[in-house]
Amino acid sequence: MKVTGVELRTVKVPLVSPFRTSFGTETVREALLLRVVTDEAEGWGECGAGTAPRYSSEYTHAAADVLSRFLVPALAGVPNLDAHQVAPALAPFKGHRMAKAALEMAVLDADLRARGVCLGHALGAVRDTVPCGVSVGITESIPALLDAVAGYLEAGYLRIKLKIEPGWDVEPVRAVRERFGDIMLQVDANTAYRRGDARHLARLDPFDLLLLEQPLAEDDLLGHAELAARITTPICLDESIVSARAAADALALGACRVVNIKPGRVGGYLEARRIHDVCAAHGVPVWCGGMLETGLGRAANVALAALPGFLLPGDTSASDRYYRTDITPPFHLVDGHLAVPTTPGLGVTPIPEVLDAVTTTKTWVSV
Numbered sequence: 301m302k303v304t305g306v307e308l309r310t311v312k313v314p315l316v317s318p319f320r321t322s323f324g325t326e327t328v329r330e331a332l333l334l335r336v337v338t339d340e341a342e343g344w345g346e347c348g349a350g351t352a353p354r355y356s357s358e359y360t361h362a363a364a365d366v367l368s369r370f371l372v373p374a375l376a377g378v379p380n381l382d383a384h385q386v387a388p389a390l391a392p393f394k395g396h397r398m399a400k401a402a403l404e405m406a407v408l409d410a411d412l413r414a415r416g417v418c419l420g421h422a423l424g425a426v427r428d429t430v431p432c433g434v435s436v437g438i439t440e441s442i443p444a445l446l447d448a449v450a451g452y453l454e455a456g457y458l459r460i461k462l463k464i465e466p467g468w469d470v471e472p473v474r475a476v477r478e479r480f481g482d483i484m485l486q487v488d489a490n491t492a493y494r495r496g497d498a499r500h501l502a503r504l505d506p507f508d509l510l511l512l513e514q515p516l517a518e519d520d521l522l523g524h525a526e527l528a529a530r531i532t533t534p535i536c537l538d539e540s541i542v543s544a545r546a547a548a549d550a551l552a553l554g555a556c557r558v559v560n561i562k563p564g565r566v567g568g569y570l571e572a573r574r575i576h577d578v579c580a581a582h583g584v585p586v587w588c589g590g591m592l593e594t595g596l597g598r599a600a601n602v603a604l605a606a607l608p609g610f611l612l613p614g615d616t617s618a619s620d621r622y623y624r625t626d627i628t629p630p631f632h633l634v635d636g637h638l639a640v641p642t643t644p645g646l647g648v649t650p651i652p653e654v655l656d657a658v659t660t661t662k663t664w665v666s667v
């Protein structure tokens with residue numbers, strides 16, 4: 301394929317309810333979308349970065365800048381471009397994995413649409429539907445949390461994940477366990493704890509959690525390995541796992557026993573599959589994380605979550621977990637599962653009038 305150019309769009313989509321984590325509260329999702337135009341087909345990509353560099357060092361404005369200034373122009377030098385050429389072409393530029401992932405995703409979508417192949421098939425999907433969990437933010441009170449959890453269980457979610465932080469951890473977990481019994485339950489700290497908190501985090505052990513996600517800093521593999529020796533709840537890493545090599549190192553160090561795979565965090569769906577393969581080779585279960593994606597990223601994540609090693613329900617929630625109106629035809633939860641798209645590429649495209657209603661900026665970058 302030959303790329304003629306890329307349209308960068310910033311969209312602002314209000315969340316159905318504020319989503320509070322240990323690193324802040326979101327009420328509107330500002331996302332960067334890419335539309336790659338080639339001589340054979342068009343493709344869509346979505347960048348998972350947030351408005352501010354709070355989840356990781358990337359943020360929407362910076363991603364748009366590095367894409368228009370360096371990453372998109374770098375594709376000009378690639379003659380017969382396909383998705384596998386993108387990461388090597390972008391390798392000279394350090395970091396910016398979410399920006400790179402969005403560009404690779406859009407090229408992959410165009411590549412697959414041109415060939416009439418769906419993403420699930422291209423990645424190695426073995427299932428037609430994927431089991432879904434839901435990420436529940438920090439709430440004003442325990443009763444409000446219990447109401448939120450009751451609503452999600454009623455909707456059919458198969459696994460509940462509670463955001464925690466110092467001061468909001470043992471009590472919420474205890475309350476959910478007491479009210480809802482032995483549901484599949486896990487927690488996510490988004491790096492909010494320190495190595496000295498091991499004794500406190502061990503207080504979560506009696507609640508038989510599936511996992512404790514990213515308790516310590518993203519660059520503290522050793523700290524997670526030490527913590528793993530002092531608590532019984534399995535540690536899962538998210539922010540720390542930025543590549544297949546990082547996954548291999550984390551497993552070798554005993555820093556985690558489960559991995560949350562997020563294609564944006566690791567530079568794309570092709571690297572995400574490599575992480576899946578590394579973990580499968582070590583007998584380590586993985587699940588698909590979420591970055592409050594629109595239906596574009598959601599479609600791609602559901603396809604990835606259908607690979608054999610995705611043994612735990614992911615944060616691949618339905619569109620209405622976050623949005624009243626998704627920019628693509630919405631994903632609906634059916635018996636706790638989402639259906640894997642089967643039409644070429646991502647299998648979904650934005651609904652033009654909905655997309656235009658939430659678009660705040662549009663930039664064309666010629667190649």
Ligand SMILES: CC(=O)N[C@@H](Cc1ccc2ccccc2c1)C(=O)O
Pocket residue numbers: 319321326348349350351355435488490538589590591592615
């Ligand atoms: C579903 C879930 O919990 N996702 C992330 C945290 C997160 C939460 C909110 C976000 C908002 C904008 C961009 C990225 C975001 C990431 C996580 O697993 O750690």
Ligand SMILES: [Mg+2]
Pocket residue numbers: 488490513514538539560589
């Ligand atoms: Mg996480």
